[in-house]
Amino acid sequence: MSRRTDSSDLLPPAALGAVPRHVAIIMDGNGRWARARGLPRSLGHKAGVEAVRRAVRAADHFGVEVLTIYSFSSENWSRPKAEVDYLFSLLRRFVERDVADLHRRNVRIRIIGSRAGLSEDIVALLERCERLTAANTGLTLAVAFNYGGRQEIATAARKLAEKVARGEMAPEDITPEAIGRHLFAPDLPDPDLLVRTGNEQRLSNFLLWQSAYAELVFLPEYWPDFDELSFQRVLMEYARRERRFGGLGPAAQPAKAGQAK
Numbered sequence: 001m002s003r004r005t006d007s008s009d010l011l012p013p014a015a016l017g018a019v020p021r022h023v024a025i026i027m028d029g030n031g032r033w034a035r036a037r038g039l040p041r042s043l044g045h046k047a048g049v050e051a052v053r054r055a056v057r058a059a060d061h062f063g064v065e066v067l068t069i070y071s072f073s074s075e076n077w078s079r080p081k082a083e084v085d086y087l088f089s090l091l092r093r094f095v096e097r098d099v100a101d102l103h104r105r106n107v108r109i110r111i112i113g114s115r116a117g118l119s120e121d122i123v124a125l126l127e128r129c130e131r132l133t134a135a136n137t138g139l140t141l142a143v144a145f146n147y148g149g150r151q152e153i154a155t156a157a158r159k160l161a162e163k164v165a166r167g168e169m170a171p172e173d174i175t176p177e178a179i180g181r182h183l184f185a186p187d188l189p190d191p192d193l194l195v196r197t198g199n200e201q202r203l204s205n206f207l208l209w210q211s212a213y214a215e216l217v218f219l220p221e222y223w224p225d226f227d228e229l230s231f232q233r234v235l236m237e238y239a240r241r242e243r244r245f246g247g248l249g250p251a252a253q254p255a256k257a258g259q260a261k
Contacts, residue, residue: 010232013063017239020192022066023059024214026206027051029198029222036222042086047224049090053098056107058231059139066140066188070206074114074148088122091145095125099132106138112184113147114155142188149208156182183209190214193238197223215241 013019027048034044052069059067072087102109109129126145159182163169180186191207194214201218203211217234
């Protein structure tokens with residue numbers, strides 16, 4: 001099920017124009033990909049891991065600084081136990097098979113999400129990934145695991161409330177910047193581009209705070225079909241966008257005095 005696009009098939013980063021610093025992906029459609037082929041959902045998730053490998057290669061090729069993937073949400077616990085157990089087995093396999101290779105390629109791994117309620121062996125796996133790659137200076141692969149955007153914001157609000165209660169800060173000191181400093185990974189830049197596969201158009205509780213001004217791209221293809229050329233296409237779409245962050249674009253700016261209108 002694995003396929004690999006040769007790097008010669010991809011454009012050089014300079015040919016794309018503006019390349020986002022941070023790309024976030026909601027990897028949707030593994031189960032529907034498998035069902036369309038008469039396969040069990042587990043094989044859809046396995047094929048999805050291959051797509052993660054391709055996305056990491058593409059992000060590295062194009063000079064993206066941070067790639068964040070939504071691997072397991074805090075709502076995914078409601079899925080059948082057998083499926084959850086299989087997803088965790090894929091995580092273990094990923095650590096055993098891929099992390100050493102990512103480390104050799106200078107990729108830094110970050111895990112964002114709550115670790116409360118996770119088994120000790122899973123927490124140890126996550127910590128091992130981060131510890132091994134902590135000094136790497138290339139692409140940062142942020143894995144949103146046991147993650148929920150509302151949960152993240154609520155956790156930040158609780159930390160700030162506790163500081164106010166202890167007299168360490170005043171209520172008026174709670175600003176958007178203060179909330180941002182108390183999120184799971186405050187050192188990472190906000191995503192410039194958020195991509196969702198699987199023909200769905202919603203955020204599903206993913207990076208709600210950080211994506212306030214992200215460019216959104218929704219793709220019809222299921223995640224296992226996402227490859228390096230798919231990554232290139234979404235970067236080309238991003239380069240066509242005009243990012244205004246609530247202000248006016250160049251075409252709408254008022255003419256300066258003495259300037260032709």
